[in-house]
Amino acid sequence: MEADEAQLALDQIRAAAEQTRRAVARSGTGWIFVIWGCVWFAGYLGSQLLGGARSGVAWLVLDILGGVATAIVGMRTRRRVRVAYGWRMAGVWLALMAYVGLLVWIAGPMAADRLVLFITVAISFGYVFIGLWLSPVLLWTGVGLTALAILGWLLMPAYLGYWIAFLGGGGLIGLGIYILRAWK
């Protein structure tokens, strides 16, 4: 085989791989980041503005809406690519949320900013955990959100809800839009 033919074959491999990743991302990944970015944005804004039990109810409603929207996107994506262990991923998130709730209850009363930080870091751990297993994008998103939350808590604890809503939620939305546009 000549070098020109080898180059042509490598170009075909690169093109087919990029085409596939883009098609998969367009149908799922980008939209899931946008959905959860919106949930984070509205949820943390609610935590800051409403506080207490009303903010808890708002989070519950937002999480359910986010879960339903993710399931719809997942079903659409499944027409193209099936992810093994998809139900386990949903299980990981449900278990994580249940255990976070349990840990908050065990820890007892906490200052609002510390509670926001605790929940944010716990959920970011979910991104890191699933990211280590499945996707570097999720892994680094989790690490970034953790760093962002701790930085916000150190710099402006009284406004941590706003900080995470705009930078964390906004960042997730931005990442989703970037994936949808860049991998078009």
Add this chain to the structure above:
Amino acid sequence: MADLDPVIHQPVRLRIMASLASLHETEAAEFTFLRDLLGLTDGNLGAHVRKLEEEGYISIEKAFVQRKPRTYIALSGKGRKAFKGHVAALQTILKGRQ
């Protein structure tokens, strides 16, 4: 030095393998998705998929999604290894020129 794999070397099969290799190990592509993505006909893709399955490079699983039958195709461990070897062989040929 790894040798070129004659089964993978065929242009259509090369693209099928590249497409499947770009997915995560836990992912499988749906038949019609792969057909449309690579611009193939049902018959053409089916023939090449059968050849790759005979070699043990891919696994095929049929399932029902929303009551519709779907065929999912995934790269096997053997296929992933063979594809990596084929790419390495191509890169060696290219380096030889440089």
